[in-house]
Amino acid sequence: xxxxxxxxxxxxxxxxxxxxxxxxxxxxxxxxxxxxxxxxxxxxxxxxxxxxxxxxxxxxxxxxxxxxxxxxxxxxxxxxxxxxxxxxxxxxxxxxxxxxxxxxxxxxxxxxxxxxxxxxxxxxxxxxxxxxxxxx
Numbered sequence: 001x002x003x004x005x006x007x008x009x010x011x012x013x014x015x016x017x018x019x020x021x022x023x024x025x026x027x028x029x030x031x032x033x034x035x036x037x038x039x040x041x042x043x044x045x046x047x048x049x050x051x052x053x054x055x056x057x058x059x060x061x062x063x064x065x066x067x068x069x070x071x072x073x074x075x076x077x078x079x080x081x082x083x084x085x086x087x088x089x090x091x092x093x094x095x096x097x098x099x100x101x102x103x104x105x106x107x108x109x110x111x112x113x114x115x116x117x118x119x120x121x122x123x124x125x126x127x128x129x130x131x132x133x134x135x136x
Contacts, residue, residue: 025132027125034121036132046072046136048129052117062117064096069136076133079126082110 027034039045046066066072078091082100108123
């Protein structure tokens with residue numbers, strides 16, 4: 001009985017941890033998932049897969065590919081730089097942009113835009129992405 005109570009007590013902490021199998025990190029689960037993936041179809045390619053938030057009546061997944069680790073590091077550097085900046089700042093790259101905005105009661109949020117899709121994510125999810133990129 002004690003083990004059952006202890007396992008129930010630690011369930012919220014376990015559920016909040018990112019799930020990983022080494023090559024795929026689930027940054028956010030649920031209805032609006034975000035996954036960071038290490039692919040082996042080329043020499044060190046990476047991908048950020050997410051559900052497009054512009055499409056409400058269907059499920060449209062988009063993938064932002066990074067040809068090498070250096071390109072993925074640019075995303076990490078942008079997130080770190082935007083964390084220390086103010087609301088409305090934008091980091092623009094050739095095929096995507098990341099913008100920081102502050103919500104009054106929810107803290108720091110980011111919008112990642114590609115040519116056809118966009119996704120919003122919190123600072124905690126950006127921190128998971130940065131830690132994952134450092135670990136790879």
